[in-house]
Amino acid sequence: MTGEANLGTSRSSMASATAGLTAGLIQVDSRPAAVASTFDESALLPAGSATLIESVNLRAGPGIDHDAVVVIDAGTEVEATGEISGAYEKVRFGDSEGWVRSVYVDRGPEPEDDERRQAEIMAVAAEAGRPLVMSGAQVVSDAEIVLRSGPGSDQEKLAVVPINSDLTLTGKMEDGFLEAQFGDKTGWVAAGYLSQKQIPTDSPPNVPVLMYHSIQETGAEYQVTAAQLEEQLAWLAENGYESITSAELVAWMVYGIPLPEKPVMITIDDGNASDWVFLELLEQYGFEGVFSLPNYAQLTAGQIRTLDRAGEVCGHTVSHPNLSTMSYDEQLYEIAENKAFLESVLGNEITCFSYPFGAFDELTPYIVIEAGYLMAFDVAGGPQPLDRSMDRWHVYRINVNGYGTLDDFIASLSY
Secondary structure, three states, X not given: OOOOEOOOOOHHHHHOOOOOOOOOOEOOEOOOHHHOOOOOHHHOOOOOEEEEOOOEEEEOOOOOOOOEEEEEOOOOEEEEEEEEEOOEEEEEEOOEEEEEEHHHEEOOOOOOHHHHHHXXXXXXXXXXXXXXXXXXXXXXXXXXXXXXXXXXOXXXXXXXXXXXXXXXXXXXXXXXXXXXXXXXXXXXXXXXXXXXXXXXXXXXXXXXXXXEOEEOOXXXXXXXXXXXXXXXXXHHHHOOOEEOOHHHHHHHHHHOOXXXXXXXXXXXXXXXXXXXXXXXXXXXXXXXXXXXXXXXXXXXXXXXXXXXXXXXXXXXXXXXXXXXXXXXXXXXXHHXXXXXXXXXXXXXXXXXXXXXXXXOOOOHHHHHHHOOOOXXXXXXXXXXXXXXXXXXXOEEEEEOOOOOOHHHHHHHOOO
């Protein structure tokens, strides 16, 4: 579900585009070197090896109701057996064998992770017996994309498809590309920038995309207390909400893969040290988090990988600047270098981005697309409607501050 590269539009023509993306977006065809992943396969651990990123109890069975055999210190290398039960997996440590929480087991960069995430989403539809791509289905382009002779960015270019163009799918898909009819031509387009023209009838009316920043001892505009967060997560769980990631929202847009009846997306910005507390509380209540990280995130590489495995990691620029005050080149550096850095840590591609301060100008969404992202988040707007008004480059979010009560939080989910 990734985009291909194409710098078919000049910077001068980009600069003349109006705000709000009324001009055609450019899906890039040969991304600049800064965007290319710097993943080094030599960083992979040997097969079966793993490192614990927190001190943990090695237990006799998969759960806290089983006896602790021994305490294993953070940074210890263990042998992962591959046997998993719920939130636990079996490992070997010296002469001992037992179970530890999977979230604390780091195997180093995992280049297949993004593909695995997409495969899991697709598997849900397959298990339900629903075809992913139906012949005759109508889709709309959310960016300017290239129609090609085959399923790959190296195939012959047949046409350029402007933003908001209608296409008809033939029912064929391969390697993240869909075959489609556009005008009098039939070819292949990258799936990630398409949206179903007909919203699935069983879709919920909206998804609240919650925005958090840090957990502190007192609440403020951009921080909550651990007690406030736990109260909010408990209420969400008790009232039937299920968390989704941006990857699942894109899958709904592109393929119409159903979302939960009461979806919620829980996003956490800036990579503060308290992200680890967010993770533990989210896990406790059965939720996933979407973590937007700048290069200076107060997290180790192992912790960043754990956040991605336990939910999803998104880009958030190198240094968290106000992008609306910067030139094209300055924005490209901030957005592309951040993406390359995170991908070098993870080993796999990331496809979501959050605007620092919610700030952008008419160039910024173009650069987000040029970098290879499939979705971008604002910082305001209320619950995101799940209809054709949705702009994937400006997804609404709800700032959860530490001033309000639980009733205020509940009200924010539906206003």
